[in-house]
């Protein structure tokens with residue numbers, strides 16, 4: 290059932306956005322604390338994203354990662370503009386996404402700091418040169434097909450060129466780590 294309004298046909302029960310704003314208090318989207326609370330409700334994964342850097346492999350913890358198309362198979366990552374890996378991805382035109390098991394927060398933690406020779410030993414490399422984490426439960430490598438300016442981040446969209454499920458296991462999510470990606 291639809292209701293005809295000056296905003297067009299709205300399903301019954303849905304108010305136009307300006308009416309919703311009136312009822313909940315206009316300007317909430319401008320309220321940083323409220324905005325953070327809403328963002329923190331979003332469920333996210335916790336991945337290791339890698340790229341072939343000029344000075345060796347770069348691997349970071351990243352949570353803003355998602356499949357965005359079935360055909361072709363596309364995946365997106367949102368990467369801080371000022372980060373080293375942004376330039377590594379632009380240079381190598383590839384990136385990897387590594388999925389960890391739910392019990393492997395410590396593996397993720399080892400990538401909080403720049404990789405040491407110890408963490409380097411845990412890497413394999415994709416055909417596009419991106420580091421693949423040996424102890425991950427799955428990984429994929431993607432070749433950049435698009436990038437979009439997204440405020441203080443850049444969204445890279447890559448076409449999946451290689452993917453491997455190493456073992457079935459429960460997956461590490463941002464919520465499991467107690468970490469936050471917010472400011």
Ligand SMILES: Cc1cc2nc3c(=O)[nH]c(=O)nc-3n(C[C@H](O)[C@H](O)[C@H](O)COP(=O)(O)O)c2cc1C
Pocket residue numbers: 349350351352353354367368369371372373374468469470
């Ligand atoms: C829980 C968590 C999630 C993160 N998610 C992202 C992300 O989605 N995108 C991103 O660019 N950086 C993310 N980061 C930050 C990167 O891991 C890393 O700190 C940053 O790329 C390092 O930048 P640098 O080259 O300036 O040292 C996250 C960090 C943490 C702790």
